[in-house]
Amino acid sequence: MFMEDCMVKSNERIVDGIYKMELINEKITNQSKAGQFLQIKVNKFDTPLLRRPISINEIKIDESTLVIYYKVVGKGTKIMADIKTGEVINVIGPLGTGFDIDMKNKNIAVVGGGIGIAPLIELCKSLYKDNNVFTYLGFYDIPYLVEEFKKYGNEIEISTVTGAAGKKGFVTGGLEKALLDNKIDIIYACGPNAMLKELKDIAGSLNIKCQLSLEERMACGIGACLGCSIETTDGEMKKVCYDGPVFWSNEVMLND
Ligand SMILES: Cc1cc2nc3c(=O)[nH]c(=O)nc-3n(C[C@H](O)[C@H](O)[C@H](O)COP(=O)(O)OP(=O)(O)OC[C@H]3O[C@@H](n4cnc5c(N)ncnc54)[C@H](O)[C@@H]3O)c2cc1C
Ligand code: FES
Numbered sequence: 001m002f003m004e005d006c007m008v009k010s011n012e013r014i015v016d017g018i019y020k021m022e023l024i025n026e027k028i029t030n031q032s033k034a035g036q037f038l039q040i041k042v043n044k045f046d047t048p049l050l051r052r053p054i055s056i057n058e059i060k061i062d063e064s065t066l067v068i069y070y071k072v073v074g075k076g077t078k079i080m081a082d083i084k085t086g087e088v089i090n091v092i093g094p095l096g097t098g099f100d101i102d103m104k105n106k107n108i109a110v111v112g113g114g115i116g117i118a119p120l121i122e123l124c125k126s127l128y129k130d131n132n133v134f135t136y137l138g139f140y141d142i143p144y145l146v147e148e149f150k151k152y153g154n155e156i157e158i159s160t161v162t163g164a165a166g167k168k169g170f171v172t173g174g175l176e177k178a179l180l181d182n183k184i185d186i187i188y189a190c191g192p193n194a195m196l197k198e199l200k201d202i203a204g205s206l207n208i209k210c211q212l213s214l215e216e217r218m219a220c221g222i223g224a225c226l227g228c229s230i231e232t233t234d235g236e237m238k239k240v241c242y243d244g245p246v247f248w249s250n251e252v253m254l255n256d
Contacts, residue, residue, distance in 0.1 A: 002093065004028055007024040008022070008023060008024075008086065009022040014145075020068070021069075022067050025091065029059060031094050032066060034119065037096050038092065051092065059122055095242075110127075110133060110153070112190055117190070134153065138158075141164045172202070176206065180206065200252075211249070231252075233253060
């Protein structure tokens with residue numbers, strides 16, 4: 001983990017409210033792996049005080065570049081959207097444990113909902129050469145990042161709540177049948193809590209191993225403040241920023 005200044009190589013709007021940023025820093029890029037995240041200081045002032053946790057979308061070692069995708073939801077991400085190419089921002093990372101990607105010859109389902117699809121690109125990149133990757137992506141309205149996912153998987157299925165593209169409804173609709181038809185050995189997922197909770201239940205009922213990337217409000221992001229603690233199924237408390245954000249689904253309690 002490093003605390004480093006990163007040069008903003010690009011920062012552009014992709015679709016309404018969703019932005020892509022590329023950050024140049026050799027040290028953080030070289031240590032990063034799929035499922036880890038960055039704690040971003042969005043400006044050089046005292047407010048906002050807290051850094052914003054954002055997942056690593058793609059690791060480009062040759063270019064010493066990390067790609068992130070973020071949704072503008074509040075003060076911090078609004079400031080990020082106004083950052084210009086060439087500006088420098090301070091970043092702590094890579095943080096968290098990331099996905100367990102030590103898989104070979106498996107049928108893998110990658111399930112993403114909303115901006116939760118962001119960390120799944122680097123995951124698919126790490127898995128697709130040695131495994132069969134089936135990707136299920138859910139959006140509210142307009143899909144994005146789909147062309148990138150197409151590079152790193154066998155099959156891709158899109159759902160939208162509005163019906164603007166792909167199947168109408170949630171990504172979890174009809175998923176059980178797809179998991180059985182494709183003889184899925186392991187599921188990886190990131191997205192809204194309700195989606196993760198449903199996947200935990202589906203994975204449990206079909207007896208399929210499942211890794212979930214969780215989101216919790218964070219302060220320090222490095223395991224020091226206990227602000228992101230969650231309860232595990234054996235009654236222990238774990239820190240999402242340090243022990244996660246990725247957990248096996250049977251390891252954690254997910255509340256509504
Ligand atoms: C491990 C992890 C990875 C994430 N990866 C991404 C990503 O790749 N892209 C993306 O768009 N978003 C991601 N998020 C969510 C992102 O951190 C929040 O949307 C962002 O912090 C909101 O900041 P804000 O100032 O715009 O919103 P505000 O609502 O003004 O934020 C107020 C405070 O609440 C915290 N907060 C608000 N929403 C969330 C949230 N959903 N999760 C955690 N903290 C929150 C903020 O960090 C801040 O401290 C991730 C969250 C976590 C925990
Ligand atoms: S945010 Fe401080 S321990 Fe996780």
